[in-house]
Every structure is written in C-alpha cells, then in structure tokens.
Amino acid sequence: MAASTPTLAAPRSPRRARRPNTELYSWVFMRASGALLLILIFVHLFTNLVSGGGVSAIDFGFVAGKWAKPVWQVWDLLILWLAMIHGANGLRTIINDYATRTGTRLTLMGLLAVAFAVVVVLGTLVIFTFSPCPPGAPADLLPSFCTAG
Amino acid sequence: MTATATSPDTSAAEVPTFDVTLRIRRFDPDAKAPVPYWQEFTVTAHGTDRVLDAMHKVKWELDGSLTFRRSCAHGVCGSDAMRINGVNRLACKTLLKDLAPHKPIVIEPIKGLTVVKDLVVDMDPFFASFREVMPFLITSGNTPSRERLQSPEQRARFDDTTKCILCAACTTSCPVFWTDGQYFGPAAIVNAHRFIFDSRDEGATQRLEVLNDSEGVWRCRTTFNCTDACPRGIEVTKAIAEVKRAMITRAI
Ligand code: HEM
Ligand code: SF4
Ligand code: FES
Numbered sequence: 070m071a072a073s074t075p076t077l078a079a080p081r082s083p084r085r086a087r088r089p090n091t092e093l094y095s096w097v098f099m100r101a102s103g104a105l106l107l108i109l110i111f112v113h114l115f116t117n118l119v120s121g122g123g124v125s126a127i128d129f130g131f132v133a134g135k136w137a138k139p140v141w142q143v144w145d146l147l148i149l150w151l152a153m154i155h156g157a158n159g160l161r162t163i164i165n166d167y168a169t170r171t172g173t174r175l176t177l178m179g180l181l182a183v184a185f186a187v188v189v190v191l192g193t194l195v196i197f198t199f200s201p202c203p204p205g206a207p208a209d210l211l212p213s214f215c216t217a218g
Numbered sequence: 219m220t221a222t223a224t225s226p227d228t229s230a231a232e233v234p235t236f237d238v239t240l241r242i243r244r245f246d247p248d249a250k251a252p253v254p255y256w257q258e259f260t261v262t263a264h265g266t267d268r269v270l271d272a273m274h275k276v277k278w279e280l281d282g283s284l285t286f287r288r289s290c291a292h293g294v295c296g297s298d299a300m301r302i303n304g305v306n307r308l309a310c311k312t313l314l315k316d317l318a319p320h321k322p323i324v325i326e327p328i329k330g331l332t333v334v335k336d337l338v339v340d341m342d343p344f345f346a347s348f349r350e351v352m353p354f355l356i357t358s359g360n361t362p363s364r365e366r367l368q369s370p371e372q373r374a375r376f377d378d379t380t381k382c383i384l385c386a387a388c389t390t391s392c393p394v395f396w397t398d399g400q401y402f403g404p405a406a407i408v409n410a411h412r413f414i415f416d417s418r419d420e421g422a423t424q425r426l427e428v429l430n431d432s433e434g435v436w437r438c439r440t441t442f443n444c445t446d447a448c449p450r451g452i453e454v455t456k457a458i459a460e461v462k463r464a465m466i467t468r469a470i
Binding site for chain 2: 091096097165167169
C-alpha cells in the first residue's frame with residue numbers, strides 16, 4: 070500500500086442534502102428592497118425638501134401634520150423597516166467577509182441585532198404613538214388642525 | 219520586375235534593448251528570520267521581451283534562488299499568474315514594453331493564498347474549490363456507443379467558460395476571496411458554469427446545490443475584478459451572473 074496515495078471521495082458519493090435558500094433570498098431581497106427604497110426615499114426627499122414650502126417649511130408642525138395621515142405613516146414605516154432590514158443584512162454580509170473568528174463574528178452579529186431591534190422598535194413606536202398636539206404647547210408651533218391650546 | 223541594383227537588406231532589423239528593473243516581493247521560508255522583503259534586479263531586455271523573459275534572466279544570471287512557477291511559457295498552462303504592477307496577469311503574456319518599463323516593475327505573488335516561497339503560493343485551497351463543483355461530465359443511463367451529439371448552438375452556450383486554464387488570476391483578484399478564503403471564488407464558478415450549461419451534462423442540479431452554499435455564488439458582489447484579470451478574456455462576472463440566475467429560476 071503506497072503511503073502517498075491520496076484518499077479521494079468517490080465522484081458521486083451523496084452530498085449534503087438540499088442547502089437552504091437563505092443566501093439566495095437574501096440576495097434577491099437586497100435588490101428588491103433597494104429598488105423600492107429608491108422610490109420611497111426620493112418621494113420622501115421631494116415632499117419634505119422641494120414641494121410646498123421647501124426646506125424652510127420643515128418644523129414640528131410639518132412633521133406632525135404628515136404623521137397624522139395614514140399614507141405617510143405607512144410610507145415612513147416602510148422606509149424604516151426596509152432600510153433597516155436592508156442595511157442590517159448588508160452589514161451581516163460585511164461581518165461575514167471580515168470576521169474570521171467565530172467569537173468576533175458572534176459578538177458583532179449580536180451588536181448588530183441589538184442595534185437593529187432598538188431602532189426598529191423605537192421608530193415604529195414613534196410613528197404610531199406620535200402626538201401632534203401636545204397640550205400646553207404654543208399654538209403657532211403646532212399643525213393647523215390642533216384646536217384647543 | 220527586375221531586382222534593383224542595391225542589394226536588399228535581408229537581415230532583420232536589430233531589436234532594440236533597454237534596461238529594466240524588476241522589484242520583486244521575496245520570501246524565503248528557510249531563512250533565519252522568514253519575513254517577506256522587496257528586492258530589485260536590473261537586467262537588459264529586448265523590446266519584444268515579456269516579464270517572464272526578464273525573470274528568467276534574473277534567475278539564470280543574477281540570483282538562482284528566485285522562485286516562481288512556469289511551465290509552457292505561452293499562456294496555456296496557467297502556472298505563472300502573478301501580481302504585476304498591482305494587476306493579476308500571466309508573466310508569460312505580459313510584454314515589458316506595455317508596462318512603462320522606465321519605472322521599476324513591481325512583481326508580487328497573487329493575493330489571498332499562502333505564500334510558500336517568493337512567487338509560489340499554495341494552490342491547494344484553490345483546487346479544492348475547483349474539485350467541489352465536480353468539474354467532470356455527469357450522466358445517467360448507459361454510455362452511448364457513439365459520441366454524445368450537440369448542436370453548434372448548444373456548444374456555443376458554454377464556449378466562453380471552456381477556455382479556463384485554472385491560473386487563479388480571477389479568484390486571487392477578488393476582494394471577497396482576500397478577506398474570506400472560504401469563498402469558492404470565480405474560477406470554481408466558471409468551471410461549474412462550463413458543465414451546468416452543457417446540454418450533455420446531467421449534474422446541473424447537484425452543482426447548483428453546491429454553489430448555493432453560503433460561501434457560494436451569493437458572496438459575489440459584482441466587482442468585475444475577475445473579468446479584468448482573466449488572461450483568457452473569459453467574461454467571468456457574466457458567467458457568475460448566469461449561474462445566479464439559474465439558481466433563482468430553479469427556486470421560483
Ligand atoms: C436608495 C436605494 C438603495 C439601493 C438601490 C440599494 C441597493 C443595494 C444593493 C443592490 C446591494 C447589494 C450589493 C451587492 O450585493 O453587491 C446593497 C448593499 C448594501 N446596502 Fe443598499 N441600497 C439602497 C439603500 C440603502 C440604505 C438606505 C442603506 C442603509 C440603511 C443601505 C445599506 C447597504 C449595505 C450596508 C449594503 C451591503 C454592502 C456590501 O455588500 O458591501 N442601502 N444595496
Ligand atoms: S477564469 Fe480566467 S482568470 Fe480565472 S482561473 Fe480561468 S483562466 Fe484564470
Ligand atoms: S507559463 Fe504557462 S501560462 Fe504562463
């Protein structure tokens with residue numbers, strides 16, 4: 070028996086069963102969410118910065134007025150969630166690129182997950198519990214539909 | 219037409235020569251302190267010479283310890299991929315005159331594989347990925363008693379990826395491979411493509427399955443370094459995109 074003969078697996082030995090399509094869906098999601106974000110973000114920028122009174126019109130009243138309408142609540146919620154999932158998934162890719170040691174990778178992934186959860190939960194809460202007419206605030210800073218002072 | 223009185227000049231015009239400096243990244247594993255270092259050599263080269271010729275001159279006339287791989291010296295065997303002036307190329311296909319030879323020419327081993335000595339790297343991980351994609355014809359049933367026929371169109375479908383010489387210029391030009399050595403790399407995907415799109419082959423599903431791995435095609439970020447690096451002019455990034463598309467159509 071020659072000691073130097075390399076042991077080769079039989080060419081058609083059974084391979085690991087079907088691999089999950091996780092990376093495939095992640096790849097498709099990056100492109101789909103990117104395309105959606107393009108529309109969402111540019112409409113967002115246009116309505117906030119260009120249309121109406123432009124940049125100078127942005128104040129508490131402007132934001133409060135927007136979030137009083139369900140359309141903009143849903144719009145901003147979509148931006149928040151899509152950008153956060155897209156961004157977090159992109160960072161996951163970068164962590165997988167650079168973190169070679171398991172410990173480093175798990176630590177960074179953990180930090181990423183925490184940051185993701187905090188921003189998404191906080192942002193979602195703000196969008197839905199935002200009070201456009203805080204009592205006691207000067208009326209000239211509030212949106213026009215706030216009646217009682 | 220009669221010959222003119224002046225005797226025609228039959229001797230080939232003298233090829234001009236010039237001095238060229240090679241700045242080579244060296245590493246001697248047997249040295250007392252094995253650390254990589256730069257060393258410059260100046261040799262006289264012909265205007266028609268390639269980088270490989272200049273390196274031969276160094277090895278044969280100045281320093282026999284300079285170590286690099288080459289076999290065919292004509293762009294066929296894929297032995298001498300190296301990083302020349304920051305770009306992966308075959309030393310045997312790169313003319314000195316195309317490299318601004320008045321400046322030192324910087325020669326380094328290809329990146330992302332362990333350097334064994336000077337310009338020789340350990341190619342084992344590269345070939346391991348190549349073997350993973352099963353680069354051989356997979357069929358079922360009885361072997362036919364004649365050739366497996368294929369139309370010119372069917373052959374053209376994967377013609378580009380048959381040209382690979384496994385030089386590793388593409389894989390070692392890929393920034394994903396530099397940081398994540400587990401990535402299969404462009405060359406393995408090119409060679410999977412060669413069989414996945416071959417009408418005679420029946421192993422496409424198995425190969426797509428292998429490359430659907432988290433270290434498979436989805437690591438590719440479309441940097442196009444591989445396409446630029448390939449000395450055979452293979453559209454590597456396009457081949458990778460076609461494999462991705464095949465996986466997506468299969469999954470949906
Ligand atoms: C404006 C619309 C956007 C489009 C069209 C877009 C598109 C893309 C695409 C296609 C990728 C995948 C790249 C690849 O795999 O090679 C990607 C990656 C990435 N995106 Fe976006 N994106 C957009 C917005 C955003 C936003 C708002 C963020 C941050 C929250 C973000 C963060 C990232 C990160 C971190 C990556 C990973 C980068 C990498 O793989 O190296 N993107 N983007
Ligand atoms: S695809 Fe081109 S660069 Fe890559 S190994 Fe094959 S011949 Fe070399
Ligand atoms: S020596 Fe064979 S390809 Fe250059």
